[in-house]
Amino acid sequence: MNDGEGKNCPIFFSLEIFGDKWSLLILRDILHFDKQHYNEFLESDEGISTNILADRLKKLESEGIISKEKDPDNKKQFIYSPTKKCLDLLPIILEIAVWGAKYDPETKAPPEEMAKIRKNRKEYIQDIRAKFQYLDQ
Amino acid sequence: MNDGEGKNCPIFFSLEIFGDKWSLLILRDILHFDKQHYNEFLESDEGISTNILADRLKKLESEGIISKEKDPDNKKQFIYSPTKKCLDLLPIILEIAVWGAKYDPETKAPPEEMAKIRKNRKEYIQDIRAKFQYLDQ
Numbered sequence: 001m002n003d004g005e006g007k008n009c010p011i012f013f014s015l016e017i018f019g020d021k022w023s024l025l026i027l028r029d030i031l032h033f034d035k036q037h038y039n040e041f042l043e044s045d046e047g048i049s050t051n052i053l054a055d056r057l058k059k060l061e062s063e064g065i066i067s068k069e070k071d072p073d074n075k076k077q078f079i080y081s082p083t084k085k086c087l088d089l090l091p092i093i094l095e096i097a098v099w100g101a102k103y104d105p106e107t108k109a110p111p112e113e114m115a116k117i118r119k120n121r122k123e124y125i126q127d128i129r130a131k132f133q134y135l136d137q
Numbered sequence: 138m139n140d141g142e143g144k145n146c147p148i149f150f151s152l153e154i155f156g157d158k159w160s161l162l163i164l165r166d167i168l169h170f171d172k173q174h175y176n177e178f179l180e181s182d183e184g185i186s187t188n189i190l191a192d193r194l195k196k197l198e199s200e201g202i203i204s205k206e207k208d209p210d211n212k213k214q215f216i217y218s219p220t221k222k223c224l225d226l227l228p229i230i231l232e233i234a235v236w237g238a239k240y241d242p243e244t245k246a247p248p249e250e251m252a253k254i255r256k257n258r259k260e261y262i263q264d265i266r267a268k269f270q271y272l273d274q
Binding site: 006008016021101102 | 143144145146147148149150151152153156157158161162165181182183222225226228229230232233234235236237238239240241243244245246251
């Protein structure tokens with residue numbers, strides 16, 4: 001996986017950027033639930049606090065994982081969008097979902113959707129990437 | 138990925154268990170570097186503190202992700218081993234490595250190993266699982 005630990009380890013590199021629960025939940029909200037606005041992230045059921053949300057959005061933006069632009073429909077708010085670097089996080093997020101659906105005895109994850117992720121992983125990822133096709137233009 | 142957020146979300150379920158940098162680094166140490174002892178985890182280059190290490194090991198054990206047994210060679214220490222539930226985390230850890238190797242401009246991850254993960258992901262995972270084959274017995 002790597003030839004050493006510490007700062008040369010690709011796992012450590014990644015985890016320093018998004019290796020915390022809240023960052024990954026924000027990324028889920030952006031990539032899967034199509035959330036774009038600060039208040040939408042704040043309203044997620046997990047109850048992220050406003051200071052953690054602001055901190056994580058700033059960090060993800062500074063790392064080039066999300067971009068922030070003024071909302072053309074409401075100049076008082078911003079739109080947060082994924083970058084290509086963010087779309088490359090999809091395999092990680094899907095694998096986290098697969099594990100959770102397998103081991104949570106009370107999971108409500110739709111079995112047919114989880115089966116699709118397991119069996120046609122590439123296709124499933126392509127479908128999500130297609131939503132953000134404008135990033136390739 | 139799921140039909141809602143909050144406690145029914147498989148991603149949230151997973152992240153509540155291992156969604157922090159240190160837990161994932163310990164899992165890397167166990168699955169990739171074949172570390173087994175408390176002091177080996179403590180010596181990893183990232184410099185985990187002893188209280189965080191103890192806390193995460195306890196949590197991972199209580200969640201059934203690792204098992205803890207007296208070391209037959211030295212009754213004063215313990216051996217930490219992965220469970221099957223832990224082996225199912227391999228895809229997540231590999232994807233985190235793939236992303237890090239792609240985006241770290243100073244990565245030292247061996248290109249041929251990363252290419253193998255990308256191209257023969259299943260085989261790569263099987264090779265690691267084979268190291269822990271005794272779990273299937």
